[in-house]
Amino acid sequence: MAERSFKKEVEKLRLGAGEEFAGEAILAITKALLQSGVAYIGGYQGAPISHLMDVLSDAQAILQELGVHFESCASEATAAAMAAVSVNYPLRGAVIFKSTVGTNVASDALANLASGGVKGGVVVIVGEDYGEGSSIMQERTHAFAMKSQIWMIDPRPNVPSIVAAVEHAFELSEASNTPVFLQMRLRACHVHGRFIAKDNRPPDMSLREAMEHPTRDVNRIVLPPASFMHEQEKVNKRWPAAVEYIKSHSLNELFEGERDDLGIIVQGGLYNSLIRTMERLGVADAFGGTQIPIYVMNVAYPVIEDEVNDFCRNKRAVLLVEEGQPNYIEQAINTVLRQSDIDTKLIGKGVLPMAGEYTVQVLRSGVVDFLEQFDRKFKAPEDPMQIVAQFIDDIDAHVPPRPPGLCTGCPERPVFASLKLLQEELGEFHISGDIGCHLFSALPPFNIGNTTMGYGLGAAGAAAFNTESDRPAISIMGDGGFWHNGLTSGIGNAVFNKSDGLTVIIDNNSAAATGGQDLLSSKGSTENRSMQHPIERAVQGVGVKWTKTVRTYDIG
Template identity: 55%
Template structure:
């Protein structure tokens, strides 16, 4: 990737007593090094991409420390990497986006958790839940429960988060359980500071190699018959050991309140700040978090320490459990614990708070107001009620003032994105052949499901599109289309999709977007990314270079794909014809279209400094921009319905006779050529022009242009 993390890498080098300033996820990265981590792996995805991206770029420093960093092919391979900690006293950390990544990793995680670990194993997951999330709304908690792994959910305060990384490793070692550290989106991106410690070079490392492998030990395999004792070990040895560690090291924080110690709130660490703000709104806490109601902050949400919870609850009139998402695992466990101990404290949670959805301050305050109203009648709840009612009334008032709901603004393809033209071509192909079932996938191309394309019937997971049509295509008269990115292809699609379709002799059409990077997750590199050498040798740094790496094509040929076409995505006409050919060809079997066009984000990062350099040296530069003739544009906007490019927008019609706005191309157009290609492929109105502005032209160009210009001007009318 062309993004530079040099500033972030500097932060990783901070020494004892220096102050770190930055985002939460970078603080976690630094904490891994402070904890003497020996190996790090993972698969990118918001909101934890930075962890791996920064470490991959910091390779020279990692080599210095002896830390091995691996950009894994998917989350399953990252989880399997933790196998190193089964036998050896190596601390390892892996990272991915949850819940999706944890789903992919779950086989390896089960097989890791069963034998247990010697060296600390920490899984840093981005809990992509609530506002801003891009995945299914499920909890990582379930995986911790089913595989018996510790689950840390630290208070989103940098010193606490960093501390919990170090404790996470020790907790894992003390209990032999892998530990998951979950961070919500806002916690990953929170900006704060902490006092750094020196980084620890691991005792066994890429610089200090082990001489011999461990002795054979059947107990370290996840294989019967030892899986039966493993299960026993989990509840007889490991959970008790973890509970001991949590208690002895005070991982969960008890914050005793002054005024109302006959009440209590048990909260997931990650929700602590939202809870405190809610308490502040009700006048039950001050600016520094001093709460009138005692709090038990669970920085470790699994396993719970039953005696700690019981001690907290006993003697209180009521306790509220603040636990985000469904089902309420923590509340249920607490309820069972209290019942077994016959503690009569009334327990609240999902009865007052919503079952699902993010616990924002407003949501929490609604539940908290009910809780306070039941136990603390008084003016506090009145102020809160007025505030909450005010919010509702204001929303209604704004809605009433605007005559219709505001249009949504989902994410879309970037300006000049090479994937947009394929959706244009697909729309045009379907106009001729009729609609087809489109199995969509995870990746930038999933943005094709939004307007103006609305393309895609299902999304079953990353790289799953081809597999997900296996039941549809045999049942349908027309052929179906599966769309996959190169990211999804390598993550999973090659095996679950291509191999399966070939083995079963399926009649299927697969379109692979070969843009060269795993782009939706932040343009990370893949095995099929153009090599640095290709980038260095290209005379025109602006051209797409993905054709220089043919790993996908040779892999498909090697597997036995017989029908394969490569198209350049911006050639809409050609793409449409190729799609039509695939949909109508008599060839019975897997038909693969490789749609080539390098990620425009990456290209622009390469082009901009190159152009700036050329201009600085006074060299010739050609800049391309498309435009619309306002007097020719018919105001029908068919071009926009075929593109959706952010720079192809509207302006008032300058013609006083006409009323509908005309299309216009605004600054920011990168001259990708789609407007022209669409105008031809779809026979749109003839209003598009392509302008090539030549800066610093050669002397003969200038001469020729002035001669020609004279003639052309003589021909023009006013």
């Protein structure tokens, strides 16, 4: 059972052609999938797309009416592998997970999918967990797009643009036989808006029809010599086809300005923050009117060279607003301009920080620096945030730090209190942590845990300490991580290598950190899932000899 219900909201998914849909982006994305004739959807929860998975779970009745199969998958790799059915059949599919951690897990399946290519459109909806509010390492999905040549759409954060992006993503995928990333940033997932709905479409081919009329093409399987052919297809056929679709359907947008000597290029997902920044500086208005032309890259990859050249030609300088590092887009555009002998100065990370989220305040500083450098008449208005900054400086030394921690009354607290008492009695242990609520134990007041390597990798993170010692390593793992990856990578590996370490699995009956979604071992029951499979029986099944199950409040 997820942390909240969308049972009421999902009724909006039944709206037909001409009716107005009003709601949150995650609900609008689901409606766009149904309007696009999707045949199957698979995903794994994780911010900022956990609620999208919850919406789909609550919309099961509507999905079934349309013949759409939905699975809450065991991992992101499972979800990505579901897209295999689109390799041989004209079946549209959507895959959903958090990035970049979920993309890491799914990368093998994604790379194979992108190599062999797809017949039915595949849209991989990634929740880009970057910047303020993020809970993971700060990396970009853009690197995966470039590595495997998966096109990446990064739409402007408004509901009509997001809905259009979903629909175009399927068409782009089919036009170029390539899966497409739809990058949804944290704020974009929760933006509200309105759009005019279309009728929902059942899939053009049902899953049953595909199963009963199987087809295969050995050239789509990633084995030599086909794998060498795939690389040539990517460069010589799929890439030009993608560029043609993007250009002919104007997926990237140009907002004309009063000036012709300067310009700004921005990733689509950063448009709202940029236009708000420019409004505060007096060079744009609240309705999107701008003095400086803006080229919006709703398609962040590939770079459309003709459009970039046309935009930059005859301008003295162009500011590129590209969030995160490395500066992939800046490098690509510089190469395009130099190869085309266009001498426009491209200004990017020189005035904007190399790393970190581009909030409105960060963008203000960069835009001001750019304009002051290339427009001597520009004078920035007084920054009202300076008052806030000064206030923060004045009180910073007087406000105690408040690190995140386990909720008051959390049943996981006794586990770490007991470990703390154990270490007071026997001395310090090396404790390998895992992803989940329990990772907060690394912070005060418990200060327990040396490392974390990934979801379900708590036991694997201590594998090197499988050596003789009077002080064995201790591993922590949650039930969510256990079913995601820990049973094989952690427990199975420990059994195979005859490890003598101790693994503590904290079973709180759900994937708590992502919103309380059901697991194989959850105690409840639903019509669509099989649960109530005890963790203790699973570890015994792979060969663990000693297990003990205790209630956390009874520890010690």
